[in-house]
Amino acid sequence: MKKEIVLxxxxxxxxxxxxxxxxxxxxxxxxxxxxGKVYVIKGKSGSGKTTLLxxxxxxxxxxxxxxxxxxxxxxxxxxxxxxxxxxxxxxxxYNLLVHLTASENILLSMNINGMKEKNKKERVIELLESVGLxxxxxxxxxxxxxxxxQQRVAIARSLSYNPxxxxxxxxxxxxxRETENDILKIFKDLAHKDNKCVIIVTHSDNVAKQADExxxxxSQKKKD
Amino acid sequence: MxxxxxxxxxxxxxxxxxxxxxxxxxxxxxxxxxTLAIRSSxxxxxxxxxxxxPIEVTIGMNRANLxxxxxxxxxxxxxxxxxxxxxEPLTIEEIEKYGDSSYIAKYHYTYSVxxxxxxxKEATDSLVKETTTTKTETETKTETYETPAPSRDGNMPPFxxxxxxxxxxxxxxxxxxxxxxxxxxxxxxxxxxxxxxxxGYNSYEAMSDFINGNYTITDGEVSxxxxxxxxVISEELATLNELKVGDIITLVSPDDEKITYDLNITxxxxxxxxxxxxxxxxxxxxxxxIITNVTTVKDIVSKDEDANPTVTPTYIxxxxxxxxxxxxxxxxxxxxxxxxxNNNLEVVENATKSVLxxxxxxxxxxxxxxxxxxxxxxxxNMINIRERKYEIGVLRTIGMKKSLVGTQFTLELLIVCLxxxxxxxxxxxxxxxxxxxxxxxxxxxxxxxxxxxxxxxxGGKMRDFNRNEIGVQELETIDSIDAAVDMKVLAQLLGxxxxxxxxGSAASMIAISRFSPLDILKERS
Numbered sequence: 001m002k003k004e005i006v007l008x009x010x011x012x013x014x015x016x017x018x019x020x021x022x023x024x025x026x027x028x029x030x031x032x033x034x035x036g037k038v039y040v041i042k043g044k045s046g047s048g049k050t051t052l053l054x055x056x057x058x059x060x061x062x063x064x065x066x067x068x069x070x071x072x073x074x075x076x077x078x079x080x081x082x083x084x085x086x087x088x089x090x091x092x093x094y095n096l097l098v099h100l101t102a103s104e105n106i107l108l109s110m111n112i113n114g115m116k117e118k119n120k121k122e123r124v125i126e127l128l129e130s131v132g133l134x135x136x137x138x139x140x141x142x143x144x145x146x147x148x149x150q151q152r153v154a155i156a157r158s159l160s161y162n163p164x165x166x167x168x169x170x171x172x173x174x175x176x177r178e179t180e181n182d183i184l185k186i187f188k189d190l191a192h193k194d195n196k197c198v199i200i201v202t203h204s205d206n207v208a209k210q211a212d213e214x215x216x217x218x219s220q221k222k223k224d
Numbered sequence: 225m226x227x228x229x230x231x232x233x234x235x236x237x238x239x240x241x242x243x244x245x246x247x248x249x250x251x252x253x254x255x256x257x258x259t260l261a262i263r264s265s266x267x268x269x270x271x272x273x274x275x276x277x278p279i280e281v282t283i284g285m286n287r288a289n290l291x292x293x294x295x296x297x298x299x300x301x302x303x304x305x306x307x308x309x310x311x312e313p314l315t316i317e318e319i320e321k322y323g324d325s326s327y328i329a330k331y332h333y334t335y336s337v338x339x340x341x342x343x344x345k346e347a348t349d350s351l352v353k354e355t356t357t358t359k360t361e362t363e364t365k366t367e368t369y370e371t372p373a374p375s376r377d378g379n380m381p382p383f384x385x386x387x388x389x390x391x392x393x394x395x396x397x398x399x400x401x402x403x404x405x406x407x408x409x410x411x412x413x414x415x416x417x418x419x420x421x422x423x424g425y426n427s428y429e430a431m432s433d434f435i436n437g438n439y440t441i442t443d444g445e446v447s448x449x450x451x452x453x454x455x456v457i458s459e460e461l462a463t464l465n466e467l468k469v470g471d472i473i474t475l476v477s478p479d480d481e482k483i484t485y486d487l488n489i490t491x492x493x494x495x496x497x498x499x500x501x502x503x504x505x506x507x508x509x510x511x512x513x514i515i516t517n518v519t520t521v522k523d524i525v526s527k528d529e530d531a532n533p534t535v536t537p538t539y540i541x542x543x544x545x546x547x548x549x550x551x552x553x554x555x556x557x558x559x560x561x562x563x564x565x566n567n568n569l570e571v572v573e574n575a576t577k578s579v580l581x582x583x584x585x586x587x588x589x590x591x592x593x594x595x596x597x598x599x600x601x602x603x604x605n606m607i608n609i610r611e612r613k614y615e616i617g618v619l620r621t622i623g624m625k626k627s628l629v630g631t632q633f634t635l636e637l638l639i640v641c642l643x644x645x646x647x648x649x650x651x652x653x654x655x656x657x658x659x660x661x662x663x664x665x666x667x668x669x670x671x672x673x674x675x676x677x678x679x680x681x682x683g684g685k686m687r688d689f690n691r692n693e694i695g696v697q698e699l700e701t702i703d704s705i706d707a708a709v710d711m712k713v714l715a716q717l718l719g720x721x722x723x724x725x726x727x728g729s730a731a732s733m734i735a736i737s738r739f740s741p742l743d744i745l746k747e748r749s
Binding site for chain 1: 623
């Protein structure tokens with residue numbers, strides 16, 4: 001499979017708005033992400049790993065330096081569109097809409113993307129099956145699903161519009177080891193079989209072990 | 225499209241929240257429906273009244289200006305009478321000129337003249353009784369002086385001792401001074417010279433005394449032939465002269481007895497005004513009033529150049545707000561400042577005052593309801609938005625635009641609003657029908673009674689005359705209204721619903737624009 005650079009972090013520095021001028025979460029960070037690989041951003045609490053993921057996903061702004069998605073400067077593109085077509089995000093707390101069923105959550109994501117596909121419902125079932133869920137799960141409200149099942153729905157949702165990058169913030173943080181491994185297997189398959197770039201933020205060594213590349217963040221909260 | 229579907233799903237999956245919002249909207253809608261229906265009914269009643277009793281403008285003497293003019297010129301009473309006689313009376317041409325106005329819906333006039341009767345007696349309680357007494361007197365103004373004879377005792381009367389016993393005669397002549405006084409009669413030449421007032425009308429609608437019930441036909445009818453020499457006379461005149469329907473009366477010019485006019489009696493009327501309470505007079509004010517048509521009076525005037533007819537116009541305005549403008553127009557068209565325009569605006573406004581105060585009360589109540597409703601809805605929606613903060617965060621995270629999130633939330637509120645608005649309108653409508661129809665029914669029954677009375681006043685046979693001219697058609701329209709919440713009220717409610725939704729949604733729009741999805745999700749975590 002042909003690997004290509006999908007994401008490039010170029011001398012990115014970030015500090016909180018209310019922090020003193022010279023105190024940064026991280027400073028002058030540069031990294032390149034390719035398709036077909038699982039990346040793990042690892043670090044202690046407060047090291048800025050979730051912040052980095054937020055910058056990459058376009059949920060956080062106000063950074064110094066440049067972030068490029070397929071050579072496009074993130075600060076110059078429409079981030080709503082970026083989030084509903086180029087990247088898929090998976091959170092530790094799943095962030096599903098609880099009043100909707102599993103399939104409705106995925107369908108909504110497809111609709112926000114503006115997909116014109118005719119057989120969306122069939123595609124939803126395919127996606128759910130690809131993450132190990134059945135038709136029965138599809139029509140259940142998400143609150144009626146277990147944590148692992150909800151996380152699978154969240155992954156299926158992130159894949160619904162076939163993005164190039166999957167960003168996952170502590171995706172197995174609330175799950176047991178067995179389920180964690182199942183979820184990690186899905187991510188590895190996405191990278192290795194579907195040639196996607198998977199970036200996982202975690203503090204779990206088990207997750208880090210299964211990554212193709214590990215980026216270790218250390219605390220940068222010191223004066224430069 | 226998916227926004228609409230999503231809104232419906234969201235509403236159906238969050239029933240409790242939406243029912244709570246819905247109940248508030250329903251209460252607001254019901255209150256609004258009641259007040260709007262009362263407002264609407266009040267408007268209809270006022271419109272109906274104004275159609276039935278339109279703003280009428282008449283022309284009369286401006287005695288204040290006349291008196292001021294006399295005062296300014298230090299006029300004597302003689303000068304004043306002469307000046308009054310020289311004042312040009314209104315002519316039919318002038319009446320028509322003033323009536324040719326964009327402010328005027330229609331106009332009519334009466335044309336009256338004063339005449340004497342031939343072989344008919346006027347109704348009066350004072351007669352001049354002439355008694356001729358012939359007295360023949362012979363007066364000899366001869367003074368005879370006789371000397372008496374001496375008496376037996378030889379004494380003479382003491383007064384004329386020299387001529388005693390002889391007779392003498394003396395004639396005397398008295399001179400009289402005669403003063404001749406020449407009397408010049410200075411009088412108001414417009415004042416009635418004849419004993420009968422003949423009033424000509426040009427249409428039924430001009431016959432306000434019959435429409436208002438001042439006069440009622442007791443026998444026969446008012447003829448609908450406004451060109452024939454027909455008339456109706458008072459019951460008193462008919463009784464005094466033993467006249468009945470079908471008889472012909474002959475009237476004569478007060479200036480020339482050779483000029484006569486024959487009128488056919490088609491009806492006999494009775495006066496029902498307050499003149500009955502005037503106990504000083506035996507007959508009513510209208511006893512000597514003979515009612516005919518304008519054509520007949522014109523015919524009389526054409527034969528008698530000294531007839532001195534009087535024209536009294538009545539202009540019906542299209543809009544009550546045009547009173548001032550019409551006055552300005554008539555003045556600019558040359559109406560002398562010794563004449564003035566009078567109108568019944570105050571009477572009409574006073575009559576509708578109570579209904580308008582009900583309307584004002586309803587309007588105040590409506591405004592208060594809307595303000596309270598909007599505030600309550602805004603607060604509830606703000607609480608609602610706080611509850612749905614997580615949903616906003618998720619939607620924004622997965623790439624939904626702020627505007628679309630706002631649209632979906634607004635749409636949800638609009639769907640709930642409109643659904644419960646309809647329910648509220650039904651409840652409000654049902655309640656307000658009782659109130660509004662009671663108001664309307666009173667008006668309708670009054671109107672129907674009026675129609676019957678008017679018909680009876682003309683002799684009960686006037687079924688085919690133009691009822692619209694006296695506002696009857698409008699009243700019939702009101703008769704067909706059996707629900708107070710009509711399309712206008714529903715449209716107003718719809719506007720209110722959309723307005724409330726926008727006010728309520730303003731909170732969500734502001735919140736959505738200010739929320740950071742990352743902060744929301746962090747908060748949740």
